[in-house]
Amino acid sequence: MIIFSVESSCDETSCAVIRAEDSRFEILSNVVATQIETHALYGGVVPEIASRAHLEAISAVAERALSDAGITTDSIDAVAVTCAPGLIGALLVGVSFAKSLAYSIGVPLIPVNHIKAHAAAVYAENPDLEYPFYAVIVSGSHTSVYRVTGPTEFVEVGASRDDAAGEAFDKVGRRLGLAYPCGAGMDALAAEGFKNKVTLKLPSPHVKDSTDFSFSGLKTAAVNLIHNERQKLSLGDDDPLPDSLRAEIAAAFTRSVTDGISEVVRSVIAEYGPGAVILAGGVAANSHLRKALSAVAEKNSVPFVTPARDLCGDNAAMIGIQGYFEYLAGVRAGTDLNAYASEEAAEAEGVFESSAVAE
Numbered sequence: 001m002i003i004f005s006v007e008s009s010c011d012e013t014s015c016a017v018i019r020a021e022d023s024r025f026e027i028l029s030n031v032v033a034t035q036i037e038t039h040a041l042y043g044g045v046v047p048e049i050a051s052r053a054h055l056e057a058i059s060a061v062a063e064r065a066l067s068d069a070g071i072t073t074d075s076i077d078a079v080a081v082t083c084a085p086g087l088i089g090a091l092l093v094g095v096s097f098a099k100s101l102a103y104s105i106g107v108p109l110i111p112v113n114h115i116k117a118h119a120a121a122v123y124a125e126n127p128d129l130e131y132p133f134y135a136v137i138v139s140g141s142h143t144s145v146y147r148v149t150g151p152t153e154f155v156e157v158g159a160s161r162d163d164a165a166g167e168a169f170d171k172v173g174r175r176l177g178l179a180y181p182c183g184a185g186m187d188a189l190a191a192e193g194f195k196n197k198v199t200l201k202l203p204s205p206h207v208k209d210s211t212d213f214s215f216s217g218l219k220t221a222a223v224n225l226i227h228n229e230r231q232k233l234s235l236g237d238d239d240p241l242p243d244s245l246r247a248e249i250a251a252a253f254t255r256s257v258t259d260g261i262s263e264v265v266r267s268v269i270a271e272y273g274p275g276a277v278i279l280a281g282g283v284a285a286n287s288h289l290r291k292a293l294s295a296v297a298e299k300n301s302v303p304f305v306t307p308a309r310d311l312c313g314d315n316a317a318m319i320g321i322q323g324y325f326e327y328l329a330g331v332r333a334g335t336d337l338n339a340y341a342s343e344e345a346a347e348a349e350g351v352f353e354s355s356a357v358a359e
């Protein structure tokens with residue numbers, strides 16, 4: 001079947017066309033229009049601006065997805081759309097667009113949970129992944145570990161109690177003078193730092209005696225450390241920290257993040273039994289985190305799998321892949337589909353239950 005999918009939960013407007021047969025996927029197109037430059041001015045995503053930018057971009061992105069795939073709307077068998085979690089105004093743009101498209105061509109509309117879709121990106125290259133596996137979803141807005149027992153069956157076994165890891169990378173990166181979003185810059189800066197001995201220590205984001213994370217303490221400690229080092233060196237507002245110190249702080253911060261996430265993954269495997277470790281979400285692009293989790297997987301004799309980099313950040317192809325499994329499970333939406341800021345709010349409305357609306 002051919003699925004047209006739509007993603008607009010944060011600051012990427014994306015539409016994709018995928019062919020799905022027997023749980024095998026071919027990505028025919030995956031167009032992503034990013035708003036990063038617009039939001040960089042403000043150092044973070046401004047929700048109102050994000051919604052307007054989605055509205056401006058979505059029709060052109062959809063047309064491009066169709067033309068890149070070499071199809072017309074006549075070939076579409078179903079439309080999948082992210083309806084939770086995310087920024088409400090941003091989600092509503094994609095949801096309204098997908099509703100109209102599905103209604104006008106007379107095909108089923110499939111609501112998709114953005115977080116599950118991040119994990120589903122892995123099936124593009126690994127369709128035979130065995131269950132259960134552990135999906136470590138690390139992005140600008142989420143840091144959670146799920147035990148996945150089937151394509152639509154996710155149980156959260158660890159989560160951040162406050163900020164997401166990506167947000168912490170962005171905040172600390174900014175204080176180190178990097179351009180938003182700072183993930184890739186922090187990755188490179190930390191690599192420089194790891195070339196020398198890293199003696200600075202920052203707190204772990206792993207909440208003791210739990211499988212949860214807390215990134216706000218680590219974030220504040222890193223920001224305070226930068227502030228104190230600047231004071232010690234009597235730096236003016238526009239003076240940068242010495243390069244070697246910037247690199248060491250980035251490395252110390254990265255080490256805390258990778259050690260903390262590794263500890264949680266080790267403890268969920270110990271508690272719930274073996275399973276492959278899947279790393280997905282925007283922060284999955286981080287080379288140090290990939291290395292750390294791949295080492296944890298190797299120690300536990302389980303596979304480590306991560307989607308191709310272009311499928312790690314927000315994109316509609318992953319929405320189409322998860323949409324396919326939701327479709328098989330009988331999940332449908334009607335023209336009354338709404339957008340939800342949290343997974344819990346969508347679940348409370350029964351959005352992802354089988355046959356929410358009869359066809």
Ligand code: KG4
Nearest residue numbers: 139140141166181183282283285286313314
């Ligand atoms: O999944 P995503 O594209 O959007 C959300 O749903 O949040 O994730 C974006 C986040 C940003 O915070 C960005 O700084 C971070 O992913 N990121 C990275 C790297 N590349 C992107 N963080 C650390 N290391 C990277 N290499």
Ligand code: ZN
Nearest residue numbers: 139282313314
């Ligand atoms: Zn995301």
